[in-house]
Amino acid sequence: MNFIQKIKNIPKEQKYRYLFIIASCLLFFAPFAFIPGAVGNDDLCGKMCMRRFFLYFPGMSQDDFNTNISIAWMGVILLASIFITTFFYGRLWCSYICPVGGFPELVSRSLNDRWKIEYRSLPQVPIRYGYFAVYILLMPTLGISACTLCNFITVPRLFESFSGGIRGFAFIFSTIGLVNLALLLLLGFFASKGRAYCQFLCPIGAMDGLINLLGAKLRFTRRIRVERDRCTGCNICARNCMTGAIKMVDKIAVVDQLSCMSCNECVNVCDWHAIDWLALPPDNQPKRKKKGIDFHPLPEWEAVHIEKPETKGLKSVNWQRVILGVILGISISFILITQVQAKQRQTDPDGCFACHALEGLEYIDNKGVLRNSTINQQHYLSSLHGSVPCKDCHRKIKDFPHKVENGEVDCSESCHLEEPSEGEAYTHKKPTEVFEKSTHGEGWSKGFTGGNRLEESEKQQNPSCRLCHSNSLYIDPEKMPEFKTAFSHTETECGSCHKGKTWLNRFGGHILRRFLSAQQSKEDENKMCDNCHADKERMKKIEIKDKETQKKHKVDKKFILASDSYAMSLHGRLLANDNEDGVSCIDCHTPGKEKHAIQNHMDTGSSTHKENLSKTCSASGCHQFTEKFINSGFTNTDMHDLDFIPVYEKIITSEVLNFNTGWKVFLVIAVPVIILLVSGSLIWSLFSKQGKSVIFSIFGGNHFQKHIIGRKPKSVIKKTKKTNKQQKG
Amino acid sequence: MHMKYLIYTLLLFLSVFAVKATTLYTQQVELSPVNDKKLQQAIKQIKEHSEVNLKDNLFVSPFHKQTKNQPTDKKPLCNVCHQKQPHSLDKRKRSFLNMHTRYISCETCHFIPKNTQLKYKWLNFNSDSNKTPAKRITPFYNDEVVIIFSDHKFVEKVKQSWDKATTLEKAKLKLRLHTPLNADGPECLDCHNNKNQLLDLESLKFSRKDIKKLQQHAIPRFFSRFKKEEQRLRMTDLLQ
Numbered sequence: 001m002n003f004i005q006k007i008k009n010i011p012k013e014q015k016y017r018y019l020f021i022i023a024s025c026l027l028f029f030a031p032f033a034f035i036p037g038a039v040g041n042d043d044l045c046g047k048m049c050m051r052r053f054f055l056y057f058p059g060m061s062q063d064d065f066n067t068n069i070s071i072a073w074m075g076v077i078l079l080a081s082i083f084i085t086t087f088f089y090g091r092l093w094c095s096y097i098c099p100v101g102g103f104p105e106l107v108s109r110s111l112n113d114r115w116k117i118e119y120r121s122l123p124q125v126p127i128r129y130g131y132f133a134v135y136i137l138l139m140p141t142l143g144i145s146a147c148t149l150c151n152f153i154t155v156p157r158l159f160e161s162f163s164g165g166i167r168g169f170a171f172i173f174s175t176i177g178l179v180n181l182a183l184l185l186l187l188g189f190f191a192s193k194g195r196a197y198c199q200f201l202c203p204i205g206a207m208d209g210l211i212n213l214l215g216a217k218l219r220f221t222r223r224i225r226v227e228r229d230r231c232t233g234c235n236i237c238a239r240n241c242m243t244g245a246i247k248m249v250d251k252i253a254v255v256d257q258l259s260c261m262s263c264n265e266c267v268n269v270c271d272w273h274a275i276d277w278l279a280l281p282p283d284n285q286p287k288r289k290k291k292g293i294d295f296h297p298l299p300e301w302e303a304v305h306i307e308k309p310e311t312k313g314l315k316s317v318n319w320q321r322v323i324l325g326v327i328l329g330i331s332i333s334f335i336l337i338t339q340v341q342a343k344q345r346q347t348d349p350d351g352c353f354a355c356h357a358l359e360g361l362e363y364i365d366n367k368g369v370l371r372n373s374t375i376n377q378q379h380y381l382s383s384l385h386g387s388v389p390c391k392d393c394h395r396k397i398k399d400f401p402h403k404v405e406n407g408e409v410d411c412s413e414s415c416h417l418e419e420p421s422e423g424e425a426y427t428h429k430k431p432t433e434v435f436e437k438s439t440h441g442e443g444w445s446k447g448f449t450g451g452n453r454l455e456e457s458e459k460q461q462n463p464s465c466r467l468c469h470s471n472s473l474y475i476d477p478e479k480m481p482e483f484k485t486a487f488s489h490t491e492t493e494c495g496s497c498h499k500g501k502t503w504l505n506r507f508g509g510h511i512l513r514r515f516l517s518a519q520q521s522k523e524d525e526n527k528m529c530d531n532c533h534a535d536k537e538r539m540k541k542i543e544i545k546d547k548e549t550q551k552k553h554k555v556d557k558k559f560i561l562a563s564d565s566y567a568m569s570l571h572g573r574l575l576a577n578d579n580e581d582g583v584s585c586i587d588c589h590t591p592g593k594e595k596h597a598i599q600n601h602m603d604t605g606s607s608t609h610k611e612n613l614s615k616t617c618s619a620s621g622c623h624q625f626t627e628k629f630i631n632s633g634f635t636n637t638d639m640h641d642l643d644f645i646p647v648y649e650k651i652i653t654s655e656v657l658n659f660n661t662g663w664k665v666f667l668v669i670a671v672p673v674i675i676l677l678v679s680g681s682l683i684w685s686l687f688s689k690q691g692k693s694v695i696f697s698i699f700g701g702n703h704f705q706k707h708i709i710g711r712k713p714k715s716v717i718k719k720t721k722k723t724n725k726q727q728k729g
Numbered sequence: 730m731h732m733k734y735l736i737y738t739l740l741l742f743l744s745v746f747a748v749k750a751t752t753l754y755t756q757q758v759e760l761s762p763v764n765d766k767k768l769q770q771a772i773k774q775i776k777e778h779s780e781v782n783l784k785d786n787l788f789v790s791p792f793h794k795q796t797k798n799q800p801t802d803k804k805p806l807c808n809v810c811h812q813k814q815p816h817s818l819d820k821r822k823r824s825f826l827n828m829h830t831r832y833i834s835c836e837t838c839h840f841i842p843k844n845t846q847l848k849y850k851w852l853n854f855n856s857d858s859n860k861t862p863a864k865r866i867t868p869f870y871n872d873e874v875v876i877i878f879s880d881h882k883f884v885e886k887v888k889q890s891w892d893k894a895t896t897l898e899k900a901k902l903k904l905r906l907h908t909p910l911n912a913d914g915p916e917c918l919d920c921h922n923n924k925n926q927l928l929d930l931e932s933l934k935f936s937r938k939d940i941k942k943l944q945q946h947a948i949p950r951f952f953s954r955f956k957k958e959e960q961r962l963r964m965t966d967l968l969q
Binding site: 354355358359360361362363364365366367368369370371372373374375376379380383399400401402404409448450453454456457458464466467470471 | 793796
């Protein structure tokens with residue numbers, strides 16, 4: 001009964017406000033989530049996030065900010081409309097609509113006051129703006145996600161978990177979820193009036209408060225205003241104010257417009273009509289006046305009370321202003337310092353692009369190679385090496401104008417960038433070492449200049465680093481659609497914490513590229529191999545060094561036609577039909593290993609060595625049975641079986657004809673058999689009687705004749721002949 | 730059938746109308762005297778000349794992404810023999826000079842006859858209107874283009890006589906073709922300076938901002954600091 005009585009005691013206007021909040025909980029939160037659903041969202045995060053697009057990242061540019069806005073465009077629109085209504089009507093969003101602040105308030109109001117903590121006595125304005133500055137400036141810099149203390153995740157997830165959503169449960173029982181739940185309980189449910197989170201931590205509230213204060217100074221805006229002449233100083237409004245925005249100064253209520261939410265509760269409880277939510281009447285002049293005496297003076301409503309302390313000394317200092325000033329000063333200097341520091345991080349510290357960005361910087365060297373010294377700056381900066389300064393690779397260049405040959409590059413060198421997880425300098429040393437031990441190991445990994453491309457193209461049989469790797473963009477334009485689907489996911493998932501174009505370009509792009517290339521289609525992988533191995537003229541010239549004898553020998557036909565014979569195998573044909581169950585070159589030649597480590601099949605360490613084949617074939621769950629000894633015969637299957645290749649291909653490569661294939665066996669066995677059969681039948685025909693020929697019954701002949709041809713077997717015929725004779729006889 | 734011949738004959742006339750018979754350059758070639766000393770030099774050059782085939786699109790592609798120069802469909806006389814990247818002697822400047830060939834025709838720098846006032850205008854080297862225009866600064870004399878393209882009668886005549894010619898005749902022809910030209914073009918600072926540029930940039934419709942940029946460009950001034958080929962600058966020197 002006490003509860004019903006309590007509800008009855010609620011002022012009528014406040015009941016409507018609570019209904020508003022309940023309705024917006026239904027509109028915004030699971031299980032219905034009508035409003036987020038209307039824009040294709042299922043919560044208030046992602047594109048509806050209102051709380052993080054304005055975060056400051058050191059060195060962020062206008063572009064980064066624009067990107068943030070474009071990611072959370074719904075949130076931006078929502079926030080803008082909140083600000084506009086706030087400017088004209090006070091913080092109606094916070095008090096009447098915001099379900100995230102409203103829900104804890106309702107819960108708190110329904111709980112017994114005995115359990116509650118009183119926060120309204122704390123100096124809320126300095127705390128709020130101090131935290132706001134930390135939230136906007138320091139947390140992104142320190143890499144703390146803005147979402148860690150966000151009620152806009154916690155409250156919707158709480159609803160979600162109670163409506164049976166598994167994601168809600170998962171979030172609530174994560175570390176961040178539990179921390180947020182604690183915040184919700186301490187600053188919400190068990191806070192007096194339940195608005196402590198709004199008072200201290202909500203960034204939207206902090207900005208909204210500033211707009212509220214700004215608008216309060218104008219006459220035409222609706223605000224909670226006090227008529228100082230009517231106020232009796234009874235304190236009832238201050239006691240009921242849920243945000244603690246009303247203070248008694250000299251026994252007169254003063255509204256702090258930075259904190260006031262225009263919830264109108266003070267209006268409802270004031271017995272003297274000394275406080276109201278209104279715009280100032282257009283004409284404030286009393287209508288009847290006599291010698292400066294007002295008859296029926298109209299009330300002078302005040303939204304912002306300007307305190308004029310009369311005492312001198314330290315007490316006369318408005319400490320709130322000092323603290324806010326310090327916060328503002330520190331924030332501005334923080335932005336300035338970080339911006340200046342960020343600008344020092346130049347993309348081209350050595351000024352190479354002063355010349356090399358010029359278009360058409362070409363010459364023809366004495367060997368006739370067209371040398372193009374122009375580096376497409378835009379391409380370079382968005383490429384994999386975009387953050388590596390030129391000098392890190394072109395180490396010999398120390399002075400201007402540099403000698404052409406000093407441009408030499410060694411891929412195994414380390415550069416001055418640090419790999420974030422290990423803190424070590426980036427280097428391609430490990431893959432280079434692996435590569436050097438591989439069958440391609442004689443390929444170049446250092447001494448690269450633009451000019452020696454000619455020598456490499458014409459004389460080198462092994463691939464160098466640069467033959468397969470050019471300075472490619474993070475994302476190949478062809479892969480852009482694939483990337484975009486992955487990327488849109490990133491924007492909402494990774495991107496909700498890691499903001500900024502710089503991040504998206506560098507790390508997001510980098511990481512995603514790794515993901516994508518890990519999912520690189522097998523066909524793409526094969527294309528890389530085929531770049532050389534499908535070129536038969538090129539393959540013909542290759543000589544392989546025997547590891548034991550150190551002698552070089554020309555490659556055999558099987559090597560030259562490897563690409564063709566692979567294409568005819570089931571592995572290749574499946575891939576050709578876009579069936580990812582097919583197997584690429586790399587799948588067998590370096591299964592699960594460093595891709596640079598391809599070995600000759602004669603090397604004992606090679607995955608295609610006889611001894612290792614059973615392991616290779618069973619790798620990644622393909623032919624697992626091969627690991628059993630009894631099935632090891634399976635590994636005799638020739639994956640580069642030349643017998644599948646059309647004959648004319650073989651004739652092309654006949655100059656290195658080696659009959660080491662099944663054809664040889666075929667000829668040795670089949671030809672004599674055919675000759676025997678043909679000549680035998682000819683000879684037989686000479687001596688046999690003319691007449692009906694009967695199929696030889698060598699083995700199972702009777703059964704065959706009887707059941708398949710439908711002719712009576714010879715023996716039966718003989719028998720029937722006998723019986724016929726007997727019958728006749 | 731008749732139609733076909735009619736079109737051919739019309740086309741023949743068209744080409745005659747389109748190509749002016751003489752320009753300032755061809756006139757000067759006809760008039761140019763044959764200097765004996767220079768002739769010997771030309772003979773030597775022709776004898777020592779070895780053809781270098783342009784090697785582009787190598788099997789090993791360049792590491793950095795490179796944008797190809799868009800080909801123009803009009804081929805100037807110079808490019809009949811010279812490559813599109815003609816400068817190769819001065820190792821330091823060659824790339825920068827070759828860069829200018831995208832914006833400036835050869836004759837602008839190498840054909841500066843005495844006592845003749847030339848005007849400079851932009852000329853589109855692409856006759857195909859579908860292609861993006863490739864405009865280059867080109868000398869004009871009496872509102873006529875000084876330079877000639879490979880479809881000019883003069884070029885065909887030169888080509889024919891070159892194929893038949895002996896070494897001596899080739900040398901003479903080469904000498905005559907090059908006599909009106911200056912082997913050494915202007916220095917960087919002759920154009921990239923504040924006062925007396927060779928080209929009137931304003932009449933070439935450069936914006937004031939661009940003019941200032943061209944006049945005060947860092948690279949020409951940087952080159953002007955070098956007297957010797959082997960001279961190098963440490964990075965720390967630049968900062969001082």
